[in-house]
Each structure stands twice: as C-alpha cells, then as structure tokens.
Amino acid sequence: GQQVMQIPQYQHVQEGEDFTTYCNSSTTLSNIQWYKQRPGGHPVFLIQLVKSGEVKKQKRLTFQFGEAKKNSSLHITATQTTDVGTYFCAGRGSGTYKYIFGTGTRLKVLA
C-alpha cells in the first residue's frame, strides 16, 4: 500500500536558522497537504499542492511539490520559537479520497 515517509524525524535548530523537512511517497500523488501540530494539539492545515513542480509561499514558509508528484518539501526561513511543533505531509493517491499522513518531523527551536 501507499507509504509516506518524512525526514528528518527530529530537528533542533537555533532561532533564526533555516529548517527543511522532506516528504517522499512510494506512489504518485494526486495532491499533497501539509499540516502543523503543536505539542499537545491537533493537526492544523497549512497548505495544499496540486500541480507538478508547484511552489507556494506563506510568509517564511515555502512549499514545493516535486516534478514527479512523489515528493514534497517544506522550508522555513529564519525559524522562530512559534514554529515549534511537528510538521506532517499528507498525500492522496489517484482514485481515492483518503490521505496518508507522513511520519512527521518534530521541530524544536532553541532561543
């Protein structure tokens, strides 16, 4: 079945440093979503990517969808303590309406 892996599993950065998490699917995706979960909280939707090679920006966050629609990345520029949490990608294959969540990357930002 479809599997979605993320690397790294954990990342500690100093405040102000950049951060990137990578998402890889075993199958081609129709679209991919990104969520953020704060410690003790629930996943909150960040963005959806649909087109091959698509790049979207939200302030300091940059999201990319690979050309083959099997991988994606989230890059945060100049991290802040408010960026702390776990970032998940969630991919949907064709012919289905279910999203498979990646393994997540837990980000810690040291002030």
Place this chain on the structure above:
Amino acid sequence: DAGVIQSPRHEVTEMGQEVTLRCKPISGHDYLFWYRQTMMRGLELLIYFNNNVPIDDSGMPEDRFSAKMPNASFSTLKIQPSEPRDSAVYFCASSFLSQIEAFFGQGTRLTVV
C-alpha cells in the same frame, strides 16, 4: 462554527471494557475521518465516511473496532473489548469535498489500563 467537536477529551478505562468515542463534524461537511495517533505508528487513518456512508475502513485494526455515522452531524468510534495497546489519541476530522483541508477535532486521549 465551533469546529469539530470530540468527546470525551480524556478517557481512562480498564481492559475489556467498551469504549465509545464521539464526534460532531462541522456543519455542511460531507467527509468525516477517524485517525489514531501513537508515537510508534504516527497518524493512521482508521476509516472515512462520505455523506454518512463508510467508504474505506481498511485502516480499522480489527473486529474490536467499529464506527458509525447515523446522520450528518454525529459519528461514533467504538472499541469492544478494549486492550492496553488501544491507548492512543483518536482524532476525528471533517472536510467539504475531499480535495481541500480537513479540520481536526481536539482529539480524545484514550488510556486502557
């Protein structure tokens, strides 16, 4: 709108007991998802409904788990009998048309002792 509402927020039960988790999706949403989150297995999709009809329950771990959606504003996830390995945070999420964002509830933290 109050968002997706789950109850209870916390549940502690003894092994062998029946547990029922409840979810009220956002009004007007036609998709409802049940997820389970653990440290070991991450966020797993258990089952999802479209217009109150179960579409894919391939993630339901075993026959001890069952889910229903009797109407558009209510769903339950039942575990009978419960086991310690069922301890996890269970999330319910809803969306309008599957292609856009899913809104998650606060989750139910289940502990089976």
